[in-house]
Amino acid sequence: MKQLFFRAIALFLSLNALAQTTPSAKLPPIFGAEGSRLSQPDPMVRQYLAPVKIVWQTGPITNAEQLLKPGNGQADLSGRNMCSFKSTGQTKPGILLDFGRELHGGLQIVTGQWKVSKPITVRIRFGESVSEAMADIEPKQNATNDHAIRDLVVQVPWLGKLEIGNTGFRFVRIDLVDGDTELLLKEARSMFTYRDIPYLGSFRCNDELLNQIWATGAYTVHLNMQDYLWDGIKRDRLVWVGDMHPEVATINAVFGYNEVVPKSLDLSRDITPLPGWMNGISTYSMWWILIQRDWYQQYGNLDYLDQQKAYLLPLLALLAKKIDDKNSEILDGTRFLDWPSSENKPGIHAGLQAMMVLSLRAGADLCRILNEPATAAQCEAAVARLKTNVPPPNDSKQGAALLALAGLMPPQQANREVLGVGGAKNFSTFYGYYMLQAKAKAGDYKGALANIREFWGGMLKLGATTFWEDFNLDWTTNAARIDELVPAGKKDIHGDCGAYCYIGFRHSLSHGWASGPTPWLTEHVLGISVVEPGCRAIRVTPHLEDLTFVEGTFPTPFGVVRVKHTKRPDGTVQSHITGPKEVRIIR
Incomplete structure (x- = not known):
C-alpha cells in the first residue's frame, strides 16, 4: 500500500509534463472589441x-x-x-x-x-x-x-x-x-x-515518511491555489488570511512566486475597510502584515509593498491603540488563534499579546523600508510596552509557541514546560507549524522531527493524500482508514470525529493551513533561510539529527538553489551547494 501511495505522489508530480494545458484564455476574433470584457485569463x-x-x-x-x-x-x-x-x-x-x-x-x-x-x-x-x-x-x-x-x-x-x-x-x-x-x-x-505550475522546490532524505509528508504538504497547498488561495477545496473555499500564512510559506518553498498570493492579499485588503478586522478576526489582520513582510523578504518587490502603504500605516496605528494602561492587549473582534485552543481564554490572551509583538515588529521593519520613520517608531514603542507584560500560556501549545517566537518567553522554557509535553498530543494542524518553529528556536530539532512523524504521519497512516483541517491523535484509537468501508466495530474517523465548525463529514480533508512541515523541513533540515530581501542572500544551516542525508532545491527570483548534505561517519556534515550567481550563499 505504501509503495502504491508513493507511486501516486510521483504520478501527480509528473502531471505538469503530461497535462493537456490550454493557452491563455482569449475570445475568438469574431467578438471584436467586446473581447475587452474578458477580465483575465483563466x-x-x-x-x-x-x-x-x-x-x-x-x-x-x-x-x-x-x-x-x-x-x-x-x-x-x-x-x-x-x-x-x-x-x-x-x-x-x-x-x-x-x-x-x-x-x-x-x-x-x-x-x-x-x-x-x-x-x-x-x-x-x-x-x-x-x-x-x-x-x-x-x-x-x-x-x-x-x-x-x-x-x-x-x-x-x-x-x-x-x-x-x-x-x-x-x-x-x-x-x-x-x-x-x-x-x-x-x-x-x-x-x-x-x-499548471512546476514544483521548483524539492526535498528528499533517507526517511521516506518525511519525504511523503513534505510532498503531501506541497500538494495540499497546490490544490488550494485555485482562483484565489483557499483554505480548503471542499470547505470553506474562502480566503482566510490566517490560513494563508503557512500556505504562503509552502508556496515560497515549493513553487516560488505565484500571482494567487498578492491577488488574495489584495482581495482581503479591499473588502476589509478599517477599522474592521480581516475575516472579522484581529489576528488575521496581523497575519496579513506578517505575510507582507515575508513576501517582501522572498521577492523584494518594493513597488508591490508600496501599494500596501495606504492600508498598512493606519492598520498599524489601529493595533498600537489596542493596548491598555497595564500594557496588555485589548483586541476586539473575534479573539481567535485556532479552533483547538478556542476554549483556553488565558492561552488566547497570551497568543494575542505575542501576535501584537510579532506583527508590530514586522510593521516597523516594513515602515523603515517604506521610509515611514514615524510609524516605525510608533510600532517600536508599542512593542516595548507589550514586552513588559508577559501573560502565561496556561498550558496552551499555541500560546507558548507564539510567546517563544515573539521573544516574550525563552524558547527552551516554552519547549520544556509546554511544547515538549506529551509529544504531538495537543498539536494542531494550523498552529503545529508555529509549534515546530518554536521548537527549532529552542534547538529541539530532534523533538520536532518526532512530532512531524507522529502527527502528520498519523494522517498518512489513515489513508490521507492531503492534510486535514484538524487532527487529534486521540481520534486514531480503533479508527478505520478513510479509503475503506468502515469495518464493524471500528471508528469512522471522518464521520464520527471533529469539533466546532468541522464536525463529522463537514470536516475538510484538504486544508492548506496544515502544510507547515513542508516549509519547516526546507528551512530547518535542508537548512535554507532567506536573509536579504529578494533572496539576494541565503543562509544554509542544516540539522540532520537522525538522518544520514538530505538533498533538495529552493526557488528564488533568480533561479533554483540546489543543496545536498551528507552525514560523515564522525557525525559531521558535508554540504554541496550551488545556485544562481545573483544569490549569495552564507554557510
Whole structure:
C-alpha cells in the first residue's frame, strides 16, 4: 500500500509534463472589441483522470472494470465496452469509485445508446473519504452541501456527455435512480482542475515518511491555489488570511512566486475597510502584515509593498491603540488563534499579546523600508510596552509557541514546560507549524522531527493524500482508514470525529493551513533561510539529527538553489551547494 501511495505522489508530480494545458484564455476574433470584457485569463487547467479502483458496488452491474480505463471523453455508436447498470422496481445499482488521491474539480460521465432516447436520472455523491461518499445529507454525521455541492441528483443524456461538480474529493458514488432502466456508461472520469505550475522546490532524505509528508504538504497547498488561495477545496473555499500564512510559506518553498498570493492579499485588503478586522478576526489582520513582510523578504518587490502603504500605516496605528494602561492587549473582534485552543481564554490572551509583538515588529521593519520613520517608531514603542507584560500560556501549545517566537518567553522554557509535553498530543494542524518553529528556536530539532512523524504521519497512516483541517491523535484509537468501508466495530474517523465548525463529514480533508512541515523541513533540515530581501542572500544551516542525508532545491527570483548534505561517519556534515550567481550563499 505504501509503495502504491508513493507511486501516486510521483504520478501527480509528473502531471505538469503530461497535462493537456490550454493557452491563455482569449475570445475568438469574431467578438471584436467586446473581447475587452474578458477580465483575465483563466489560470487553471483541466486533466481527465480515470478511477484507479472500484471500492464497492451493489445491484446488477456488469463490466464495471470498463470505468477504470482512461477513455477519450467521446460518446460513439460502437456500443462496445459499456458498463451496464440495470434497475428493477426494487433493486437500484450503485458503484463507488476511488480516484487514488484527493482532487479538485468534478466528474465527467460519457454515456452509451440505450433503448429509449431519453435522459436517465442518477445520483452522484462526492467524498473526501469512502464514508463521506456513502453518506446521506443528514444531521447525525453532518454530511452537507455547504460551500460546494457534493450530493446531487442529475439527468445524464442518452449517447452524450455530462460534466458536473466543483468540489474537493477522492471518491465518487454513482447510483441509478430510475426504476426498470438500463444505464450504459462508457466512462466516468474525474475532471482535475489545478494550476499548471512546476514544483521548483524539492526535498528528499533517507526517511521516506518525511519525504511523503513534505510532498503531501506541497500538494495540499497546490490544490488550494485555485482562483484565489483557499483554505480548503471542499470547505470553506474562502480566503482566510490566517490560513494563508503557512500556505504562503509552502508556496515560497515549493513553487516560488505565484500571482494567487498578492491577488488574495489584495482581495482581503479591499473588502476589509478599517477599522474592521480581516475575516472579522484581529489576528488575521496581523497575519496579513506578517505575510507582507515575508513576501517582501522572498521577492523584494518594493513597488508591490508600496501599494500596501495606504492600508498598512493606519492598520498599524489601529493595533498600537489596542493596548491598555497595564500594557496588555485589548483586541476586539473575534479573539481567535485556532479552533483547538478556542476554549483556553488565558492561552488566547497570551497568543494575542505575542501576535501584537510579532506583527508590530514586522510593521516597523516594513515602515523603515517604506521610509515611514514615524510609524516605525510608533510600532517600536508599542512593542516595548507589550514586552513588559508577559501573560502565561496556561498550558496552551499555541500560546507558548507564539510567546517563544515573539521573544516574550525563552524558547527552551516554552519547549520544556509546554511544547515538549506529551509529544504531538495537543498539536494542531494550523498552529503545529508555529509549534515546530518554536521548537527549532529552542534547538529541539530532534523533538520536532518526532512530532512531524507522529502527527502528520498519523494522517498518512489513515489513508490521507492531503492534510486535514484538524487532527487529534486521540481520534486514531480503533479508527478505520478513510479509503475503506468502515469495518464493524471500528471508528469512522471522518464521520464520527471533529469539533466546532468541522464536525463529522463537514470536516475538510484538504486544508492548506496544515502544510507547515513542508516549509519547516526546507528551512530547518535542508537548512535554507532567506536573509536579504529578494533572496539576494541565503543562509544554509542544516540539522540532520537522525538522518544520514538530505538533498533538495529552493526557488528564488533568480533561479533554483540546489543543496545536498551528507552525514560523515564522525557525525559531521558535508554540504554541496550551488545556485544562481545573483544569490549569495552564507554557510
